[in-house]
Amino acid sequence: MLKVGITGQNGFVGNHLFNTLGLYADEFERIPFKKEYFEDTSLLDDFVSQCDVIVHLAAMNRHESQEFIYQTNVDLAQKLINSLDRTQSKAHVLFSSSSQEERDNLYGKSKKEGRELLADWADKCEGKFTGMIIPNVFGPFGKPNYNSFVATFCYKLTHNETPVIDTDGEVKLIYVGELVAAIIENIRAGKSEAILEIQPTYTHKVSEVLETLQYYKTTYFETGEVPQIHSTFDLNLFNTFRSYFDIATHYPVKFTQHTDDRGAFVEIIRLGIGGQCSFSTTVPGITRGNHYHTRKIERFAVIKGKALIQLRKIGTHEVLDFYLDGKEPAYVDMPIWYTHNIKNIGEEDLYTNFWINEPYNPLDADTYFEEV
Incomplete structure (x- = not known):
């Protein structure tokens, strides 16, 4: 089993890599890292000595002083x-450099110099080193005004x-899951x-990306309709x-009920894509779920009975509670990388409709069990 440590573990790419390595617990042991280790040689040495592989992601991307960015990144490598x-x-050291290496800015210069310093170390010590040149990365949980223009737009x-849009033009992109x-x-x-x-997987104009995101806003964010998804890029951008969303305030979303002397009618979901629909009955006191997905889009719609839906982002401790009642039908969509469950908290059977954007495939289920 390889022991893998990640500097910058809590950063955008680092967090995704750390969580994904956790899916392969029989292959990798994760050695935890904290940014404070760089300020304490004994802690840093203890971390390094445990690792078979070190992925050096720690870096500064934005600061009002370009000189400070440069010095910080070179110092971290040293x-x-x-x-x-x-x-x-x-240890096998993998270093994340940037396609900005060739640009005339101090950030790109700092990444190039850091890569060359680590390559020299490997040559002198007969160590293993991989210097990755990475294009623009986008994906869930990136910091706006810091990690990418996609994060800022979202x-x-x-x-x-x-x-x-400050400057429109074609940008080479890679989804964080593909990079990981x-x-x-x-x-x-x-x-x-x-x-x-590291080859980019997509090339799009900045204006094209913004146009697609604006479409997601008007169809999904504002009305709850799942938009048309034509490609892997569309799916990755939509999940990003x-x-x-501010999940705690956005959900649950109440349906519009149409009632007359015959009863009530509710439209559960309007789709621009296909997928799989199902429903379940759950007896009082029983909980379903306690799992998460890394790519799937999923909707839980409570139409009868009382339910507690809980979500928790992987790697965090905060649990979000949503109470739904079939007397006022509502839904909650499951974000990727959030473990979730649904519990019948009423005294009668709970009726829930489920929609997911892809049919269940036991050979590629994208379903990972973890208690909320």
Whole structure:
């Protein structure tokens, strides 16, 4: 079993990589990292000495001083090298550099210099090193105004702000899940490559991305209709967009009921894509679920009885509680990377309709069990 540590574990890419490695517990042991380790040589050395693989993601992307960004990133690389030397580590070090290496800015210069410093360490110590050149990364939970323009656009569109395009043009992109898969593939391979170009998976104009996100806002965020999803990029962008909702205030969303002397009629979901619909009955006191997905879109609609739906983001402790009652039918959509469940808290059978965007495939279920 490989012992893997990630500097920048709590950052955008680091958190996704840390959580994904947790899905392969029989293959990888995760060595926890905290940013404070860089300020304490004994803690940093203890971390480094435990690792068979170190993925160096820790870096500063934004600051009012470009010189401070440059110095910070070079210092982080040097501190890691000093610890590797002190511990005589033979770990395979993977370094995340950027496609901005070739641009005339101090951030790109800091990434290039950090990569070259670690490559020199590997040459001198006969260590393993992979210098990854990474294109623009987007995905759920990125920081707006920090990680990517996609994060900024998503945040603004879901928080009553207006996105602004500074410079339009084609941008090479990779989804964070695809990047993580590439990193894990290279961890498994265990090969040294001084320069490894991580290929972008999509190329789009900034204005095209914004237009698609605005479509998601008007169809899904404002009306609850699941939009048309034509490609893997659309699915990844949609899952990114919906991760920026203020979940605690957005859900549950009440349906519009049409009633007359015959009873009531409720439209549960309007779809721009296919998928699988199902329903369940749950006896009082029983809980279903306690699992999460990394790509699926899912809706729970309570139409009869009383339910408690709970969500918790993987890697965090806060539990969100949503109380639904079939007397006022409502739904909650399940964000990716949130473990969730539904419990019958009433005295009669609970009736729930479920929709998910892809039919269940036991060979690729994208369903991981974890208690909320």
